[in-house]
Amino acid sequence: MPVARPETSDSRVIAHVDMDCFYVQVEQRKQPDLRGLPTAVVQYNAWKGGALIAVSYEARKYGVKRSMRGAESKEVCPQIQLVQVPVARGKADLSTYRNAGSEVVSILSRKGRCERASIDEVYLDLTDAAETMLAEAPPQILEVIDEEVLKSHVLGLNSEDGSNAKESVRKWLCRNDADRRDKLLACGAFIIAELRLQVLKETEFTCSAGIAHNKILAKLASGMNKPAQQTVVPFSSVKGLLDSLPIKKMKQLGGKLGDSLQSDLGVNTVGDLLQFSEEKLQERYGINTGTWLWNIARGISGDEVEGRLLPKSHGSGKTFPGPQALKTIASVQHWLHELCEELSERLQLDLDQNKRIAHTLVLHATAYKVSDSDSHKKFPSKSCPLRYGTAKIQEDALSLFQAALREYLGSYTAKIQGSQNNHWGITSLSVSASKIVPIPSGTASITKYFHGHLSCSSTKQSQNNLVEEGTPVPPSGNESYSEMNVMKPQIEFPGEETMIKIHVALQKIRHVMNSPRKLYRYQPQDIYVGSEHCSGMNQSQPMKNYSAEEPCVKLSMPSLNRQEQKRKAVKDKGTCSILRFFKNQDPSCAPQKLEHVENIEDVKAPPLSPGIQSRSNNCLDHNQSELPKERPSEDAGDSNVCGSFQIEQRRGGAWSYNIDEIDPSVIDELPPEIQQEFRAWIRPHKRHNTVKRGSSIAHYFLPTKNT
DNA sequence: ACGGGTCCGACT
DNA sequence: TAGTCGGAC
Structure with a gap:
């Protein structure tokens, strides 16, 4: 549970960006004929047409859902297009999606601190960018406002349905008498609209976004209007939003904790939580979760955007349901080899591209055991230091497995190993590499x-x-x-x-x-x-408090000053609107090669000073590490x-x-x-509190919680 | 007998 | 720490 920062006047600008049915979009880009058609991505076509893992919005209209089998989806939507997940080494291979996710991250990370939350989601801290815009080019002075911004959904704006929705959004965005926090959010809406358009231009992917004062609200908002839309949560709308929000909709409350709140405390909406004192919540759910809940009820969360563009671990796994369960060491070894090979490949890539080294190898499995007093015992996880090289990883993984199996079987040791056994079966296997740290080049x-x-x-x-x-x-x-x-x-x-x-x-x-x-x-x-x-x-x-005079942010913002100029440049292609973007694409055409699309930096940021300009190209300052660079051409084997x-x-x-x-x-x-x-x-190092807090120490001070 | 394959974070 | 567990996509 993230630490909640009881900051009641949070004036950060946080965005959550969520790719729309991402795997489907990746496949549609590869196969443009599929655009606009009801489409789903399935894996393992063997049993009942495979399992759906992503469903296009066209298909959702027919009632197709994730977790349907392929065959099932055909029943409700006979014309659905099913695309299979690539398979390598006898298992699903998600690398194309991972790579596509990286493309997106590399674009989104240009405007501020960026956290890769999953393969298709990121959080952005746009506070500095929004502050700069507010200071230098606030919405009121803009003559033209991008369509995409006007199409924002602004929660709590009374005319969400009216035909003049855009007009009321425009008014809200440009309100001069607004709470400063909301003005910042308005700037955030501009920045996000531009980023989303940029993502579309460079990747052909649409995404949805939420803009709010903290991560949890931004995340909530990004899911409210999909696909290809954005939603703003003004400060004053938070209470109204949460009052009627079913408790399980909130991130982290979709599982057992949410169930417990409902059945044990009778809490059905987030607003219902307000009745309970912090102490009461702590008493029931522990000190951390209790405080977290108390804050969430008020729309408060201090969880910070991390500044991490790369995953913290890599894993490779497979399930062997029911009859397919592995019953010999030999078959386990075979699959471990496949899994380890994939893992090793990805580790090698990470080393080559990102100069990172993983330190721990973890083996996970699930197993069943027949007729034993504790046949419900879980198969234990095991880990060891990770040695690079496919063969080493394979060897170590097998050792871990055997150690775990011995422990799992307990006194009940299996004697026969060569052939089938009747005592146990492995229903899932996975290997993962964690504790990935950059190689120390910074010293x-x-x-x-x-x-x-x-x-x-x-x-x-x-x-x-x-x-x-x-x-x-x-x-x-x-x-x-x-x-x-x-x-x-x-x-x-x-x-x-x-x-x-x-x-x-x-x-x-x-x-x-x-x-x-x-x-x-x-x-x-x-x-x-x-x-x-x-x-x-x-x-x-990442420094949480990087100094306000970040050249990167400063530099990128003047682009908003040049809103109009930019519009003209883009206008040649039609419009800024995402929907129109697609209309302008001839669906029968092969996809455009986007590498050649003009770099918007060139359009919007005429050289200022050479030194600074070069900085802006390398605008990763807020983020811990770089995205993978182009794959080196030479083979990266062991x-x-x-x-x-x-x-x-x-x-x-x-x-x-x-x-x-x-x-x-x-x-x-x-x-x-x-x-x-x-x-x-x-030597004993003394770098304890040398962390520079920068000038904005005040940022760390909290108002005392009143009442 | 599971949506599968991955990721992440908290707890102990 | 290593290992478990819950949650999410």
């Missing part, structure tokens, strides 16, 4: 080291230059990789093996030194400090790169990270300047 000496190989002599100076051109560096010295990427194209790596040694060794040190992030629970008299206790060396947490991992791992007694276990000889092999930094890391 000064390593950056220097790289830079040295770029034939820049003065290391200190070059470091500074890099920092200036790259991303603002959080004081903790672990940041995103913009700087690496800046130089990447030219780098001759100084021997990949050496580098990997450095990385792994540094990772271990960090691993040891990182204390787990503590949940900071709000107490009324407290100052809010988020969850930032020990962000020091953690995987770069290369020699992995070899050095293993050497290193073996020497250290690889099964637990202990700082004492780091082989000093590894360090000795490193270049001198890195050695030095290394030893500094090993």
